Amino acid sequence: MTPPEYTYPDGALAFPHRGLTGIAGLAPHEIWFLLDEAEQWVEMNRGAQKRRELLSGLTIINAFFENSTRTLLSFEIAGKRLGADVVNMAVANSSVKKGETLIDTAMTLNSMRADAIVIRHASSGAVQLIADKVDCPVLNAGDGQHEHPTQALLDALTIRHAKRAFNGLRVTICGDILHSRVARSNILCLNALGADVRVCAPPALMPADIERMSVTVFHDFDAALKGADVVMMLRLQMERMEGQFIPSPREYRHLYGLTLDRLAKAEPDALVMHPGPMNRGVEIDSNVADHLDRSLITRQVEMGVAIRMACLDVLTRKSRKLEGWA
Amino acid sequence: MSMHAPLTITGGRGLLADGTIAAGAVRCEGGFITAIGSDVTPRDGDIVHDAGGALVTPGLVDIGVFAIDKPAFHFGGITRAALMPDQNPPLDVSARVRFAAQSGKPDFWVHPLAAATQGLDGKALAEIAMMRDAGARAVSTGRRWIGDSGTMLRLLQYTGMLGMVVIAHAEDAGIVGNAVATAGEMATRLGLPCAPAQAEAIAIARDIALADMAGAAIHFRNVTTAAGLDLVRTAKARGVQVTAGVSPAYFMLSDLAIGAFRTFTHLSPALRSEADRNAVVAAIADGTIDIVASGHDPRGPEDKRLPFADSAPGMSGAETLLPLTLTLVRDGAIDMDRAFALLAGNPARLLGVNAGRLAVGTEADIAVIDPERPWIVNADKMAASAGNTPFDRQPVQGRVLALFKGGTAVRAR
Numbered sequence: 074m075t076p077p078e079y080t081y082p083d084g085a086l087a088f089p090h091r092g093l094t095g096i097a098g099l100a101p102h103e104i105w106f107l108l109d110e111a112e113q114w115v116e117m118n119r120g121a122q123k124r125r126e127l128l129s130g131l132t133i134i135n136a137f138f139e140n141s142t143r144t145l146l147s148f149e150i151a152g153k154r155l156g157a158d159v160v161n162m163a164v165a166n167s168s169v170k171k172g173e174t175l176i177d178t179a180m181t182l183n184s185m186r187a188d189a190i191v192i193r194h195a196s197s198g199a200v201q202l203i204a205d206k207v208d209c210p211v212l213n214a215g216d217g218q219h220e221h222p223t224q225a226l227l228d229a230l231t232i233r234h235a236k237r238a239f240n241g242l243r244v245t246i247c248g249d250i251l252h253s254r255v256a257r258s259n260i261l262c263l264n265a266l267g268a269d270v271r272v273c274a275p276p277a278l279m280p281a282d283i284e285r286m287s288v289t290v291f292h293d294f295d296a297a298l299k300g301a302d303v304v305m306m307l308r309l310q311m312e313r314m315e316g317q318f319i320p321s322p323r324e325y326r327h328l329y330g331l332t333l334d335r336l337a338k339a340e341p342d343a344l345v346m347h348p349g350p351m352n353r354g355v356e357i358d359s360n361v362a363d364h365l366d367r368s369l370i371t372r373q374v375e376m377g378v379a380i381r382m383a384c385l386d387v388l389t390r391k392s393r394k395l396e397g398w399a
Numbered sequence: 400m401s402m403h404a405p406l407t408i409t410g411g412r413g414l415l416a417d418g419t420i421a422a423g424a425v426r427c428e429g430g431f432i433t434a435i436g437s438d439v440t441p442r443d444g445d446i447v448h449d450a451g452g453a454l455v456t457p458g459l460v461d462i463g464v465f466a467i468d469k470p471a472f473h474f475g476g477i478t479r480a481a482l483m484p485d486q487n488p489p490l491d492v493s494a495r496v497r498f499a500a501q502s503g504k505p506d507f508w509v510h511p512l513a514a515a516t517q518g519l520d521g522k523a524l525a526e527i528a529m530m531r532d533a534g535a536r537a538v539s540t541g542r543r544w545i546g547d548s549g550t551m552l553r554l555l556q557y558t559g560m561l562g563m564v565v566i567a568h569a570e571d572a573g574i575v576g577n578a579v580a581t582a583g584e585m586a587t588r589l590g591l592p593c594a595p596a597q598a599e600a601i602a603i604a605r606d607i608a609l610a611d612m613a614g615a616a617i618h619f620r621n622v623t624t625a626a627g628l629d630l631v632r633t634a635k636a637r638g639v640q641v642t643a644g645v646s647p648a649y650f651m652l653s654d655l656a657i658g659a660f661r662t663f664t665h666l667s668p669a670l671r672s673e674a675d676r677n678a679v680v681a682a683i684a685d686g687t688i689d690i691v692a693s694g695h696d697p698r699g700p701e702d703k704r705l706p707f708a709d710s711a712p713g714m715s716g717a718e719t720l721l722p723l724t725l726t727l728v729r730d731g732a733i734d735m736d737r738a739f740a741l742l743a744g745n746p747a748r749l750l751g752v753n754a755g756r757l758a759v760g761t762e763a764d765i766a767v768i769d770p771e772r773p774w775i776v777n778a779d780k781m782a783a784s785a786g787n788t789p790f791d792r793q794p795v796q797g798r799v800l801a802l803f804k805g806g807t808a809v810r811a812r
Contacts, residue, residue: 217591280582281586282583315577
C-alpha cells in the first residue's frame with residue numbers, strides 16, 4: 074500500500090477552525106494536517122526531555138462534567154508538556170452540582186480568560202453549546218453519544234504508524250455502537266481518510282440508519298471479522314443504558330467477545346484496538362488485549378498525548394499571533 | 400353577555416359557514432352574530448369597523464395549549480384555547496378547572512381539559528364528571544400516554560358515558576423512553592437518544608381498538624407519521640369516533656431541522672422524517688386530519704438554552720399557527736374554507752362550543768385577516784412570553800388585522 078498524498082495550504086488555511094467540536098465538518102487534508110503536526114510530539118515524548126515552552130503563559134481549563142481518568146490525564150499532560158498552565162475543573166465540587174446551568178459555568182470559565190477550554194459532557198451537543206458562548210477555542214473531549222474527535226484522531230495516528238495507508242483498509246468496529254461517541258467520530262474520520270469501515274453489534278446496540286454514514290452493518294461478528302485489517306473493540310456502556318439491551322455480559326461475550334480464536338478469522342496481521350477502559354473477559358480477552366504483536370492498545374494511549382498536544386498547539390496559534398495564523 | 404355597543408364589520412369578504420367567500424357586513428349584538436350579508440348595514444349607535452376589503456373569518460380555536468399567553472393568542476387571531484391539564488399543579492380537580500375556565504375572560508376564553516388521571520400519572524382516574532361540571536370541555540392524557548391498557552379502557556368507558564372526548568398523546572412510552580429525537584440518520588449522527596417513529600402507530604392502534612370497544616370518542620392531538628395516519632384513516636372509514644390533530648411544525652419541518660442541536664426544534668413528538676412530513680400534508684388534504692393546533696408552549700432560556708437532550712420540548716406556536724397553515728392554501732393542498740375548518744370549525748365542534756363559524760347565532764368571535772400580508776418571524780420580538788420558535792427568520796404570509804371576542808374588539812391595528 075502506498076500512502077495517500079494529502080497536501081494542505083500554509084498557515085491558518087491548513088486548519089481554519091476556531092475549535093475542535095467534532096470530526097464532522099473537517100476535510101480529509103485537515104485531519105491529515107493534525108496527524109502530521111502530532112508526529113513531532115510523538116518524537117519528543119519518546120525522548121528524555123518532554124517539555125517545550127510553546128504555550129508558556131497560556132491557561133488551559135479542562136472542564137470535565139463527566140468522569141474521566143485517561144482522557145483528562147492525557148489532556149493535562151499534553152498541556153503541561155507544551156508549557157501551559159493547566160487547570161482541571163472537578164465537577165464533583167463545582168457549582169454545577171448546586172444547580173448552575175451549563176451556560177453560566179461556561180460564561181464563568183470565559184471570564185477567567187482561558188486560552189483554551191477542553192470539555193467533556195454527558196449530553197450530545199453540550200460542547201457546541203459552550204463553544205458558541207465563549208471567546209476561546211473549545212476542544213471536545215467527548216459529548217454524550219455524539220463525538221470524541223481527539224480519540225478518532227489518535228486512533229488514526231496509531232493506525233498510520235502501524236499500517237501506513239488508509240485507502241482500502243478494512244476496519245471493523247465492534248461493540249456498543251449505539252452509545253458510542255468514539256464509534257461516530259471514528260466512522261467519520263476513517264471514512265474521510267479512505268478506509269472501508271464495518272460496524273458490528275446486536276440490533277439493540279446499533280443506531281438507526283447507521284449505514285447512511287457509509288459503513289457496512291454486521292450483526293455476526295465472525296462475518297464482520299473476515300478480511301479485517303484492524304479490529305476496534307468498544308466497551309458496553311452500561312451507564313448509558315436505560316432498560317435491558319443484552320441478556321448478560323457472559324452472553325454478550327459469547328457472541329461479540331474478541332478471543333484469540335475469533336481474531337484468527339481476521340487478516341493474519343490484523344491489529345486490535347480499544348479506546349479503553351476495557352472490560353477484560355467481556356468484549357476482549359486478556360490474551361488478545363495484551364498480545365505484543367497484535368494489540369495497539371497501549372500505543373493508542375501514547376498517541377493520545379501527541380494528538381492532544383497538536384490540537385492545543387494548532388488551536389492556540391491565532392491567540393499566540395503565530396505568523397500566518399494571527 | 401357583552402355590555403358593549405353592537406358591532407358592525409363592514410367592507411369585508413366574509414368566509415361563510417357554507418364555505419363561500421362573499422362581500423358584505425357582519426353585525427353582532429349581545430355577543431352573538433345577528434346578521435351577515437351584502438344587505439347588512441350598521442345601525443345607529445353601532446361601533447363600525449371597516450375591514451377595508453380584508454377577509455373576515457371566525458376566530459381561531461386552538462386545541463391543546465400549555466400556557467395562557469393572551470398577547471400571543473391575540474396576535475395569532477385565536478379567541479379560544481383548550482388548556483392542557485399539564486399545569487403546575489395539574490388540572491385534575493374541579494376547583495382548578497373552574498379557576499382556569501375563568502382565567503382568560505373577558506377577551507379570551509380558556510376551555511380547560513380535565514386530566515384523565517390523578518396527577519396525570521396514568522394510574523387512577525381523576526374526578527372527570529366533577530371537572531366537566533366545573534367547565535372542562537374534554538379530557539386529556541396530557542403530555543403522556545397511559546401505559547396501562549386496562550386503565551385506558553376504563554377511562555374511555557367512563558368518558559363515553561359522560562359524552563366527553565379523550566384527547567390523547569399518541570406515543571408508546573415504553574418504546575419512546577427518554578428519546579428526544581426520531582430514530583434515523585440525523586439522530587444517529589447527532590448521537591441523540593431516539594426512538595422509532597412506529598411508537599406512534601403502536602399507541603394509536605391500541606387506543607383506536609380501546610375506543611372502539613368502549614364506544615367512546617378519541618382525538619389524537621398530534622398524528623405525525625404515515626403509519627399513524629393510515630390507522631386513523633382506516634378507523635374513520637369503519638365508523639370509529641376518532642379524530643386527529645397536528646401542529647404546523649409537523650407539516651413544515653422534518654428531523655433535518657434538529658441539526659446543530661437547535662433546542663427550539665425539540666418537540667414532543669419529535670420531528671419526523673421527510674416522508675412522514677409529506678404524509679401529514681396528504682392527510683390534511685384528504686380529511687384524515689381534522690384539526691391544526693399550535694401546541695403553544697412558550698419556554699424561556701432556562702428550559703431551552705441547554706444541551707438538546709436536557710432541554711424541555713415544545714414551541715411557542717400561537718403566532719405562527721395561521722400563517723403556517725395558510726402555506727397549505729398557497730401550495731394548493733387545501734382551500735381557505737378547509738383551512739378555517741382545521742383552525743376553527745372542527746376544534747369548536749370537538750369542544751362543543753357555539754363558535755368557530757361565521758353564522759348567525761354563533762358567538763361573535765371574529766378575526767379580520769390579510770391572508771397575503773408578508774412578515775418575518777422574529778424569535779426576539781414575539782408577542783408570546785417566550786420566543787422559542789423553530790421558524791425564526793422565516794418569511795411567512797398572513798396576518799391578523801383585527802380581532803373580536805364576543806363582538807368586542809381585543810386588537811385592532
